[in-house]
Structures are given as C-alpha cells and as structure tokens.
Amino acid sequence: MPPITLALLAALCLAAAPLSYAAKARAPARPASAPAPPTTAEVLQASSAGDWRALDASHTLLMELASGPVLIELAPRFAPRHVANILTLTRERYFDGLAVLRVQDNYVAQWGDPDAEAAEKARPLGKAERKLPAEFDVPLRGLPLTPLADADGWAPVTGWVDGFPVAADPRRQRAWLAHCYGMVGAGRDNPADSSNGTELYAVIGHSPRGLDRNITVVGRVLSGIDKLSALPRGGNNMGFYDQPEQRHAIRSVRVLDELPPEQRPALEVLRTDTATWRALLEARRNRREPWFVHRSGHIGLCNATVPTRPASKPTS
Incomplete structure (x- = not known):
C-alpha cells in the first residue's frame, strides 16, 4: 500500500463524518436479492494464505512465566533504540529470574x-545501553498506514502499521503506537528519557490512551496476555506487590531466533494491509451474527485486535 497522503486523510475524515438525515434518506437501499455481508468468522474462513504472515523470529520474544508462555512482538519501526536494547538485554539473559512486580487492576x-x-544489588546491564532518548512518536510521512475511517477521540487519524494500532496527527506529521489492550511499553521515571527497556509493562485493562506519547511503546502481546491479566492484583501503591513473596518469577525470556525452529510458537498473524483485514473491520463494525440485535456501525481502534492462527510447525 502506498504511503498515506494528506488528501487521503482528508477524504477519510469526510468518510467518517455521520450522514445527515436527508442524506441517509437519499442513500439507495440494498436490493433484497443482494447476498448478506459476511460475518467475522466467514471473512477469516475465506482468507488466503497470502493474507497471513509468519512471526519475525528476530523481533519476537518468548517470556516464560510459571503460569505459561507470553509471546511479545516488538516494534522496531516505532522504537528502534529501545527494541535494540531489549534484544541485547534478552540475549544476555538480563530478564531471566526477574519478576512481575506490579499488577494494577484495569491498568x-x-x-x-x-x-x-x-545500585549495589541491581542486575548489571552488560552491553545494553543505560540511557536512551524518548521514542514517543515517529514521522508520519512514508508510514504504510492502513487507516480506520471511524472517528477517534484521541487522534485525528488512526489505523494499523505492521499490525500495530497507530494514531497520527497529519498537521504535525507525527504518528505513534496507541495504548490498546496487550500493548507493551517501557516504564520510566519523571524525565521523558529515563526508560531503557529494563522495566516493561503490558496493558491489561481498558485502553489507557492518555498514556499515548508519554511513554515509549515497544510492542504488543500476541498470545498469553491472559497469563498476565489473570495474576493477583497488587496493593494500594499503584498495584506494586507489598511483599517479595507475592511477585511472580520470570523463568526465562528468549528471542525466537535463539530457539530451534521446532521449539518456536507456531503462529501466523493476519496482515493489516489486505482486503481481508478491511472486510473483517466491516464485519466487526456491523455484526451479522444471529445473536446481535443492534448493529453499531462503528468500531474503535482498540476494539479491532489483529487475529492470529495456528501455523504448521517447521520440521527443520
């Protein structure tokens, strides 16, 4: 898909605007004989092999908790310095034996x-960088953004790049990853440039979009978010556990390309630059399944999670 242009963005904004009553009255009705639009399940069932992509083994992490695996896809296009540092930390086994320290309900x-x-007890960072610049947003120009026509209260334009939910401001020509459920960010102190990827979090509640452009977002959980969201909640201090024994140990974190092919999670991810993705959005916008009484005609950026599906495990 060609890079998004200002003209296209203007057209999308017009497309997202609600029609007047008169305009709706003039809209031609769908012929009674026309086939019903497909459901979400039917859209996915009709997808082709080319609509799906394999995991990028060099930018995907497998974190093993006692409760099971958590698969994290990193976003080097949006946070290259942080992603590089996280990969270095992972390859040097920095995260092995550390812990989930905080679980704040709906957050x-x-x-x-x-x-x-x-300082005397902190784990050494090895070859990883100790200080990085904040990576809150990137230039919009040239991004292969698949736009979402529906209005968003947090940004003039939203959509997807490489399957990641993205918000953008065409006037400023900047774009950023949105804090949707399952997104992973780099914790920081008050200074904007105080994160380096050694402390990470995943969103486990209603999308806290107010964090957008205030924290460097580094990726998203592709599978296993339930292993994090189901953990016992912490105390009154923003969900941090009061006692060390309450923490949940991280057994290991590995970059997928460190593992033999047969040991890597066998998943494929739906591409968001395809007609199938656009059809899936429409099917979610107006649900056709028999259970639904009302069709909302709207979908939010964070409601449209990108599907994954099992893939055949490689044999060599």
Missing part, C-alpha cells in the same frame, strides 16, 4: 528488576 502488569533502585 497494567509490569515486570523488571526488584533491586533496580539499589
């Missing part, structure tokens, strides 16, 4: 080094 689950504030 985030956060993991890292419980001794990070004590």
Whole structure:
C-alpha cells in the first residue's frame, strides 16, 4: 500500500463524518436479492494464505512465566533504540529470574528488576545501553498506514502499521503506537528519557490512551496476555506487590531466533494491509451474527485486535 497522503486523510475524515438525515434518506437501499455481508468468522474462513504472515523470529520474544508462555512482538519501526536494547538485554539473559512486580487492576502488569533502585544489588546491564532518548512518536510521512475511517477521540487519524494500532496527527506529521489492550511499553521515571527497556509493562485493562506519547511503546502481546491479566492484583501503591513473596518469577525470556525452529510458537498473524483485514473491520463494525440485535456501525481502534492462527510447525 502506498504511503498515506494528506488528501487521503482528508477524504477519510469526510468518510467518517455521520450522514445527515436527508442524506441517509437519499442513500439507495440494498436490493433484497443482494447476498448478506459476511460475518467475522466467514471473512477469516475465506482468507488466503497470502493474507497471513509468519512471526519475525528476530523481533519476537518468548517470556516464560510459571503460569505459561507470553509471546511479545516488538516494534522496531516505532522504537528502534529501545527494541535494540531489549534484544541485547534478552540475549544476555538480563530478564531471566526477574519478576512481575506490579499488577494494577484495569491498568497494567509490569515486570523488571526488584533491586533496580539499589545500585549495589541491581542486575548489571552488560552491553545494553543505560540511557536512551524518548521514542514517543515517529514521522508520519512514508508510514504504510492502513487507516480506520471511524472517528477517534484521541487522534485525528488512526489505523494499523505492521499490525500495530497507530494514531497520527497529519498537521504535525507525527504518528505513534496507541495504548490498546496487550500493548507493551517501557516504564520510566519523571524525565521523558529515563526508560531503557529494563522495566516493561503490558496493558491489561481498558485502553489507557492518555498514556499515548508519554511513554515509549515497544510492542504488543500476541498470545498469553491472559497469563498476565489473570495474576493477583497488587496493593494500594499503584498495584506494586507489598511483599517479595507475592511477585511472580520470570523463568526465562528468549528471542525466537535463539530457539530451534521446532521449539518456536507456531503462529501466523493476519496482515493489516489486505482486503481481508478491511472486510473483517466491516464485519466487526456491523455484526451479522444471529445473536446481535443492534448493529453499531462503528468500531474503535482498540476494539479491532489483529487475529492470529495456528501455523504448521517447521520440521527443520
């Protein structure tokens, strides 16, 4: 898909505007003989192999908790310095044996080094960088954005890039990853440039879009978000656990390309630059399944999660 242009963005904004009553009255009715639009299940069932993509083994992490695996896809297009640092930390086994330190209801689950504030006890960073610039947004121009026509209260334009939910401001020509359910960010202190990827969190509640452009977002959980969202909630201090024994140990974190092919999770991800994705959005916007009484005619950016499906495990 060609890069999104200002003309296209203007057209999308017009398309998203509600029709007047008179305009609706003039709209031609769908002929009674026309086939009913497909349901979400029918759209996915009709997809072709080319509508799906394999995992990028060099930018996907497998985090093993006691409760099971969590698969995290990183976003180097939006946070290249942080992603590079996280990959370095992972390959040097920085995260192995650390813990989930915080689980705040309807907000985030956060993991890292419980001794990070004590210099004499903190885990060494090895070859990883200790200080990085904030990576809150990137240039909009040239991004292969698949736009969403529906209005969004947080940004003039929204859509998807590489399957990640993205918000954008055409006037400023900037774009950023949105804080939807399952997105992964790099925790920081008050200074904007105080994150380096050693402390990460995943959104486990209603999308906290007010965090957009305030924290560097580094990726998203593709599978296993239930392993984080089902953890016991922490205490009154923003969900941090009061006692060390309450923390949940991280057994290991690996980059997928460190694992033999037969040990890698066998998943495919639906591409968001396809006609199938656009058809799926429409099917979700106006649900045709028999259970639905009312069709909303609208879908929010964070309501449209990108599907995955099992893929055949490689044999060599």
